[in-house]
Amino acid sequence: MIDERDAVIETVRGRLRASVADQADPRAVARILSAAFAAPAPSRWRRWLDAWHLPVMSRVGAAVVAVIALAAGFVARGVLPNRAPVDPMAVTGEFPIPVTPASDPRAGAVATQFVFEAPAAQAVALVGDFNRWVPTAAPLVRLPSGVWTVTVPLMPGRHVYAFLVDGARLEADPRAATVVDADYGRPSSVVMVPGR
Amino acid sequence: MMPTLSSHMRAAGVALVGLMCGAPLVVTAPHAQAPSQAIALAIPDAKARQAVEREIARAVSRGLPSAPLVAKAMEGITKQAAPDRIRSAVAAQAQRLEQARGLLGPTPSEAELVSGAEALAAGIPTAMLKQVRAAWPAQSVVMPLDVLTELVARGVPPKQALERVVTLMRRGATPVQIAGLGAAVQADVAAGLAPDAALEVRARGVMSLLPSPAAAAALAPSGRRP
Numbered sequence: 001m002i003d004e005r006d007a008v009i010e011t012v013r014g015r016l017r018a019s020v021a022d023q024a025d026p027r028a029v030a031r032i033l034s035a036a037f038a039a040p041a042p043s044r045w046r047r048w049l050d051a052w053h054l055p056v057m058s059r060v061g062a063a064v065v066a067v068i069a070l071a072a073g074f075v076a077r078g079v080l081p082n083r084a085p086v087d088p089m090a091v092t093g094e095f096p097i098p099v100t101p102a103s104d105p106r107a108g109a110v111a112t113q114f115v116f117e118a119p120a121a122q123a124v125a126l127v128g129d130f131n132r133w134v135p136t137a138a139p140l141v142r143l144p145s146g147v148w149t150v151t152v153p154l155m156p157g158r159h160v161y162a163f164l165v166d167g168a169r170l171e172a173d174p175r176a177a178t179v180v181d182a183d184y185g186r187p188s189s190v191v192m193v194p195g196r
Numbered sequence: 197m198m199p200t201l202s203s204h205m206r207a208a209g210v211a212l213v214g215l216m217c218g219a220p221l222v223v224t225a226p227h228a229q230a231p232s233q234a235i236a237l238a239i240p241d242a243k244a245r246q247a248v249e250r251e252i253a254r255a256v257s258r259g260l261p262s263a264p265l266v267a268k269a270m271e272g273i274t275k276q277a278a279p280d281r282i283r284s285a286v287a288a289q290a291q292r293l294e295q296a297r298g299l300l301g302p303t304p305s306e307a308e309l310v311s312g313a314e315a316l317a318a319g320i321p322t323a324m325l326k327q328v329r330a331a332w333p334a335q336s337v338v339m340p341l342d343v344l345t346e347l348v349a350r351g352v353p354p355k356q357a358l359e360r361v362v363t364l365m366r367r368g369a370t371p372v373q374i375a376g377l378g379a380a381v382q383a384d385v386a387a388g389l390a391p392d393a394a395l396e397v398r399a400r401g402v403m404s405l406l407p408s409p410a411a412a413a414a415l416a417p418s419g420r421r422p
Contacts, residue, residue: 132267133274156375157311158342170275177382179349182317183268183285184275192346192379195339195372 109153110193116163116173119146126150127170128161128188135164156195160188235269244279251283255290260297261306264313265289292316299325300337311341318345324358331365339371343378350382351391360399367406377402 114126124140130152131137140148140163148163160179163171172178173189181188239245252265268289272282296312297304299322304312312325328337328344340361347357364374377398384394 127274129267129271132263133271135274156371157338158314158346158378164274168276177350177386181271181275183288184272184277184281186275190346190349190382192343192375192382194375194379 108195109155110195111151112154112191112193113149113151114140114161114163114173115175116140116148116171117146118148118163118165121148121165123166124148125164125167126152126161127164128159130154130159130161135167154191154193156193159191159193161191162186162188235266235273238273239279239282241279244283247283248279248286251286251290255286255293258290258294260290260293261309263306264293264310288317289313295322296325300329304329305336305338307338308336308341311338311345315341315345318348320344320348320354320358324354327358327362328365331362336371339374340365343374346378347381347391347395350385350394352381352395353392356392356395360395364399364402364406367403367409369402369406373402373405 116124118124121142124142125135126138126140127133127135138150138152140150142148160181161173163173165171170186172187176189176191178187179190180186235245235248239248248269252262252269255265256262265286268286269282272285277285292313293309295316296309300308300312315325316322324344325341328340331337332340344354344357344361347361348354360377361374364377377395380398380401381391381394384398385391389397
């Protein structure tokens, strides 16, 4: 790649030759020389960029690249699977529970197993304040005995939950204490997680 | 005027930096917005949905956290409540969170606000939340509030539950010990023991593990809340 400064110098040389040959006007020579030397020297940042030999791009070109990449991002958003969370609400159905790294805000979480008997059910999900009542967060696993189970890491404290059977029927845990929810009037279950 | 090479490079640099910052945000957006999208999907009626979203936005503009409110809306959706009931529940939750913020001040954590709101929903008087905060001004009161709520939910009179919990806090009990008290009383009541009797027995058990009042005062926690 030809450096921009080299190109300027070549232009100046050409004009100087023409000026000297045609007019030999010293003022014109001085003007051209002043203009050439007044050009700013390339900055260190610019020299660093030049060293990488990056492709030259106009503002329009840069904008087009940006639009294409953002469009690719939107496409990926629709195509890529949701990367978050299987792990936090780990659907193991068995111990041991996934280990949360020390940097994880749920590092103090305690493995808590839930069990629900529903031999005729097609699907059972655990919903509660710990997973914002999202039905897809913690599906239970059916064991051959017809018992459904899931083990999830819960933070120490009091948690309210229920089982969602076949995506429609909400049932309290018969093995746990119940509480009637003041806002929606439906019975839920309560688990006290003691901490470690 | 012809654009110079450096202006080209600057434009390219700006575009690339923008892409590097913007594209990952676009790709990761679905998870961050999942509950809101779930609300949108679950409440097809635009008017009803907007009413719920307005309640949440109003609460957020008052400085309240959005997560507990979105969770309250999701709870209603999962429980197949009518949209108007969901809106009322979200508004009530916002009110309780705001009340808890005033009672647990000056800077309660989000978890403390949620536990405070749950305590208020369980019928625990507002003055009791202040007493719990006063007992542990510098430590998280999530666990004491949760246990207090659970004791009252099991049938222990609020005054007795508060006395025992605050005594344990002042005597230097750890959050784990306080949580253990709540779990033990819950199990005892499920096994048929009277709630107040279960609390007396279990509180005595925890108390026996604690240092004397004088030693506890000397060891009083002075650290910051987690």
